[in-house]
Amino acid sequence: MTDLRIHRHPILKYVRGNPLKFYFEGEERTGYENETIGAALYATGLKEFSHSFKLDRPRGIFCAIGQCASCRMRVNGVPNVRTCITPLEEGMTVERQFGAGEKPTNTEVRKTFKKELEADIAIVGGGPAGLSAAIYAAKFGARVVLVDRFPKLGGQLIKQTHKFFGSRKHDAGVRGIDIAERLIKQVEENPNIMVLSEAEAFGYYEPATIAVAGKDTIYRINAKKIIMATGAAEKALLFENNDLPGVYGAGAAQTLMNTYGVKPGDEIIMVGAGNVGVIVTYQLLQAGVKVKMIVEAMPKIGAYFVHAAKVRRMGVPILTRHSILRAYGENQVEGATIVQLDDNWQPIPGTEKDVEVDGIAISVGLRPTYGLLDQAGVKIQFVPELGGHVALRNRNLETSVKNIYVAGDIAGIEEASTAIMEGRIAGLSAVIDMGLAGDDAKELRESVRAELTELRAGPFGARIRQGLEKVEVL
Amino acid sequence: MEEYEKTGVVTLDYLEKLGNVPSEERLKKGPVAMTECIQDIPCNPCAEVCPVKAIEMPEINHRPIVHFDKCIGCTLCMQVCPGLAIVMLDKSKEKPRLTIPYELLPMPERGDTVVLIDREGNDIGEGKVVALFFPDKKYQSALVTVEVDDDRLLYEARNLRVVN
Numbered sequence: 001m002t003d004l005r006i007h008r009h010p011i012l013k014y015v016r017g018n019p020l021k022f023y024f025e026g027e028e029r030t031g032y033e034n035e036t037i038g039a040a041l042y043a044t045g046l047k048e049f050s051h052s053f054k055l056d057r058p059r060g061i062f063c064a065i066g067q068c069a070s071c072r073m074r075v076n077g078v079p080n081v082r083t084c085i086t087p088l089e090e091g092m093t094v095e096r097q098f099g100a101g102e103k104p105t106n107t108e109v110r111k112t113f114k115k116e117l118e119a120d121i122a123i124v125g126g127g128p129a130g131l132s133a134a135i136y137a138a139k140f141g142a143r144v145v146l147v148d149r150f151p152k153l154g155g156q157l158i159k160q161t162h163k164f165f166g167s168r169k170h171d172a173g174v175r176g177i178d179i180a181e182r183l184i185k186q187v188e189e190n191p192n193i194m195v196l197s198e199a200e201a202f203g204y205y206e207p208a209t210i211a212v213a214g215k216d217t218i219y220r221i222n223a224k225k226i227i228m229a230t231g232a233a234e235k236a237l238l239f240e241n242n243d244l245p246g247v248y249g250a251g252a253a254q255t256l257m258n259t260y261g262v263k264p265g266d267e268i269i270m271v272g273a274g275n276v277g278v279i280v281t282y283q284l285l286q287a288g289v290k291v292k293m294i295v296e297a298m299p300k301i302g303a304y305f306v307h308a309a310k311v312r313r314m315g316v317p318i319l320t321r322h323s324i325l326r327a328y329g330e331n332q333v334e335g336a337t338i339v340q341l342d343d344n345w346q347p348i349p350g351t352e353k354d355v356e357v358d359g360i361a362i363s364v365g366l367r368p369t370y371g372l373l374d375q376a377g378v379k380i381q382f383v384p385e386l387g388g389h390v391a392l393r394n395r396n397l398e399t400s401v402k403n404i405y406v407a408g409d410i411a412g413i414e415e416a417s418t419a420i421m422e423g424r425i426a427g428l429s430a431v432i433d434m435g436l437a438g439d440d441a442k443e444l445r446e447s448v449r450a451e452l453t454e455l456r457a458g459p460f461g462a463r464i465r466q467g468l469e470k471v472e473v474l
Numbered sequence: 475m476e477e478y479e480k481t482g483v484v485t486l487d488y489l490e491k492l493g494n495v496p497s498e499e500r501l502k503k504g505p506v507a508m509t510e511c512i513q514d515i516p517c518n519p520c521a522e523v524c525p526v527k528a529i530e531m532p533e534i535n536h537r538p539i540v541h542f543d544k545c546i547g548c549t550l551c552m553q554v555c556p557g558l559a560i561v562m563l564d565k566s567k568e569k570p571r572l573t574i575p576y577e578l579l580p581m582p583e584r585g586d587t588v589v590l591i592d593r594e595g596n597d598i599g600e601g602k603v604v605a606l607f608f609p610d611k612k613y614q615s616a617l618v619t620v621e622v623d624d625d626r627l628l629y630e631a632r633n634l635r636v637v638n
């Protein structure tokens with residue numbers, strides 16, 4: 001059977017647990033502890049994970065972080081399980097489903113419990129912003145409940161193998177995976193912080209209650225303050241056959257290879273030359289994947305030059321003013337047709353070129369995951385400079401709904417280092433506003449704010465500064 | 475728009491104009507850092523880590539400027555640079571030496587002859603690995619020092635490949 005698992009990597013040492021046998025549509029397959037069902041299926045060669053509702057088109061993994069619907073399957077008789085974020089267990093039966101899925105036949109499989117929790121602060125999202133908010137709030141004695149969707153804390157930081165920018169104080173020169181490890185340890189060792197993993201916050205109730213669906217328990221968390229740090233989702237791109245299995249977000253490729261040690265493909269084309277596209281390209285090369293080229297519709301490369309230079313000297317061409325016209329292949333990607341664009345973004349006829357690849361990675365930006373904020377009635381505005389819909393807020397990151405704060409990519413697409421600082425500000429603001437902390441917390445908040453301002457001060461921070469002017473208005 | 479923003483490749487001419495290329499005379503005195511970090515990005519660990527304050531960066535969003543007369547070639551800036559944008563050049567030994575950061579497999583071994591690659595990914599020559607330094611024990615990424623026959627390679631080679 002196909003095995004796309006990576007066994008040697010220049011940066012990562014994959015920790016695979018014991019082998020686990022499971023059954024995919026009756027056929028025995030092997031995965032490992034610490035893998036999700038989706039990762040184990042992908043590693044053993046599955047490309048078609050589901051079919052679209054209406055037209056029955058094949059769909060493959062697209063986001064790999066539980067945000068899209070294309071990897072949903074029937075697991076142990078339960079439909080609509082997001083296989084990309086559900087840990088694999090021994091003996092699982094996994095089947096593809098058609099349409100919305102059939103009702104569970106075995107009602108015993110899902111007994112659910114109800115539980116009420118009291119907390120000072122409820123934090124939604126265990127990425128760099130949420131973790132930092134928890135650490136800084138708990139520092140001042142707040143009892144924190146941190147809710148996270150994934151089996152492992154750390155958000156997208158746990159797959160960032162590159163060294164971070166910034167200053168030494170902000171861990172510049174340290175790899176994202178190591179920063180994540182440290183933050184997770186601080187949270188897990190802190191007696192003031194309770195973590196609910198594999199738990200999805202799905203509702204807000206006044207004044208500061210959130211409803212959370214855990215593995216087998218529905219939680220009602222009654223808090224005094226809520227910090228939303230739900231992060232972002234990858235944007236899709238419109239082109240013919242953009243739903244063909246093998247078209248996936250650059251972040252999904254990164255999750256597969258860096259979190260689970262699974263090669264997303266053998267030969268890939270990257271669409272988009274921003275920092276994410278170029279950094280993931282470098283990481284694909286490190287994982288032994290050939291990246292045939294990067295196409296970028298803009299006239300210039302969006303990424304920092306130093307990131308672009310890394311992949312150029314490894315022989316990857318970057319074609320600016322080029323885009324993807326269509327994906328082609330029978331049930332899975334066999335190639336991409338690229339085309340040159342004119343100065344009005346129109347394809348130039350006659351410049352089409354077919355590139356044989358088995359994967360098309362899309363990195364055309366991220367958008368804030370603002371659903372819960374919207375449900376809570378927070379004032380939201382579309383701000384292109386910040387990546388999409390973001391909450392209006394004050395300087396302390398409190399939104400128009402009292403008691404709700406935002407931090408990280410949900411507040412505007414930036415970087416992990418800025419998310420960490422925003423998390424600190426939100427955590428500190430929450431404890432200050434509820435009277436748990438005084439002048440020392442305020443001083444600390446001022447110093448974090450000063451550092452954040454400094455990081456955003458350069459030419460690359462200009463767009464962010466423009467965006468913030470529109471939203472920091474409360 | 476600068477050409478490098480379109481291509482992802484900077485020319486030696488451009489680096490020379492920026493004052494990023496150390497002189498022949500300086501190279502003869504011993505190893506020295508050459509930075510290829512040419513944009514004003516929010517990053518400064520190289521300047522922070524330099525034990526002799528040879529890297530000038532008044533603000534975090536400025537690009538680094540190396541004072542070649544002060545630089546002692548210790549490689550600390552290379553080890554910490556997240557952009558992998560610093561190399562060391564040295565012409566004080568019998569043969570010219572180039573040190574580059576390397577984070578790929580297979581990792582070369584001392585004594586190996588490796589293919590040297592330029593900023594655009596073209597093979598442009600060969601070098602002999604004379605030293606390997608692993609800054610962080612946890613990882614396999616390394617600083618690789620190669621000896622070359624042709625001076626030009628010091629200025630043009632920025633990547634390598636292990637030949638089996």
